[in-house]
Amino acid sequence: MSKHQYAMVMDLNKCLGCQTCTIACKKLWTDRDGTGYMYWNNVETRPGLGYPRQWDRIGGGWKDGLLQPSPLPTMDDYGHAWEYNYEQRLYEGKKQPVMPSPEPESGVNWDEDVGSMNEDENYFFYLPRICNHCTHPACLEACPRKAIYKRDEDGIVVIDQERCQGYRYCIKACPYKKIYFNEVTGKSEKCIFCYPRLEKGQVNACAAQCPGRLRFVGILDDPESPVHKLVLVHKIALPLFPEKGTQPNVFYVPPFNPPKRDNYGKSIQEDPRVPLDYLIYLFGPEVKDVIVRLEAELKKTQEGGRSEALQLLIGRDAETRYRVRPQLVQIQL
Ligand code: SF4
Numbered sequence: 511m512s513k514h515q516y517a518m519v520m521d522l523n524k525c526l527g528c529q530t531c532t533i534a535c536k537k538l539w540t541d542r543d544g545t546g547y548m549y550w551n552n553v554e555t556r557p558g559l560g561y562p563r564q565w566d567r568i569g570g571g572w573k574d575g576l577l578q579p580s581p582l583p584t585m586d587d588y589g590h591a592w593e594y595n596y597e598q599r600l601y602e603g604k605k606q607p608v609m610p611s612p613e614p615e616s617g618v619n620w621d622e623d624v625g626s627m628n629e630d631e632n633y634f635f636y637l638p639r640i641c642n643h644c645t646h647p648a649c650l651e652a653c654p655r656k657a658i659y660k661r662d663e664d665g666i667v668v669i670d671q672e673r674c675q676g677y678r679y680c681i682k683a684c685p686y687k688k689i690y691f692n693e694v695t696g697k698s699e700k701c702i703f704c705y706p707r708l709e710k711g712q713v714n715a716c717a718a719q720c721p722g723r724l725r726f727v728g729i730l731d732d733p734e735s736p737v738h739k740l741v742l743v744h745k746i747a748l749p750l751f752p753e754k755g756t757q758p759n760v761f762y763v764p765p766f767n768p769p770k771r772d773n774y775g776k777s778i779q780e781d782p783r784v785p786l787d788y789l790i791y792l793f794g795p796e797v798k799d800v801i802v803r804l805e806a807e808l809k810k811t812q813e814g815g816r817s818e819a820l821q822l823l824i825g826r827d828a829e830t831r832y833r834v835r836p837q838l839v840q841i842q843l
């Protein structure tokens with residue numbers, strides 16, 4: 511158990527699917543040889559196959575105190591990193607259209623906006639994903655080299671690149687498939703929760719760049735932090751697939767869209783846009799209580815009252831959304 515734990519809350523009602531976070535992370539951390547296919551932060555459309563394909567169905571995590579390793583995803587599942595023929599098109603004057611190579615068949619955002627594929631009842635929403643910096647990380651337990659560790663001062667899970675031998679047991683064990691193998695270095699790599707930025711008092715790049723302002727960052731055990739308030743006080747944010755047993759520290763405010771309307775403009779109260787069963791699949795049965803709480807907060811404001819929880823979720827300024835304490839980590843170094 512770490513002394514403190516950094517956490518992130520993402521409000522799924524505000525995600526635009528613009529991938530600004532993905533690119534911010536990509537340019538900062540995975541712009542090197544061997545990292546072409548890696549997206550430490552990705553935003554996938556749900557329902558959908560995700561990245562890597564079917565990651566939520568192949569296994570990993572814990573069951574009855576035992577690790578549940580899954581098969582390794584293949585490069586086809588991630589989608590090969592493709593390049594474009596810019597050289598030929600722009601500099602050699604060849605008149606081919608700009609084309610990717612190899613021809614893509616899957617990718618990090620491959621099924622964008624496809625959604626439920628049900629013509630009459632189609633729905634979708636965006637799900638941004640990073641490593642959850644779990645409290646009980648399956649990746650860490652699975653590593654025979656003890657190359658993965660949780661930083662005592664802030665709970666961030668990192669891989670010691672000197673110790674890692676590229677065995678990939680961590681990838682099999684992580685139920686979120688948030689560790690990637692670098693074939694050039696022969697080591698595994700993952701999201702580092704931007705700890706070099708946090709240590710300087712700057713928030714994670716994905717959060718800083720997000721135009722939807724849906725990410726909240728802070729220390730879970732700090733009563734003043736927005737993540738503490740959203741997760742532990744207002745209880746309106748939940749981890750993804752809690753039954754996988756890793757105790758994730760990335761939490762989501764579930765989509766609580768208004769009901770659909772029929773052809774005559776009547777509200778279809780019993781028929782929510784995103785089926786409850788699907789939200790239960792993602793966030794567990796507690797999601798029902800969260801939606802009830804969110805609706806109660808909404809009602810409060812509609813009746814002229816003030817909702818602290820919704821004011822926080824609006825998150826107008828960085829001071830509201832982030833509480834990054836550089837002094838905390840510096841003291842411990
Ligand atoms: S999400 Fe996966 S890689 Fe990240 S700490 Fe949890 S088990 Fe490890």
Ligand code: SF4
Nearest residue numbers: 526528529531720722
């Ligand atoms: S930058 Fe923000 S709004 Fe855009 S995809 Fe990422 S999380 Fe969603």
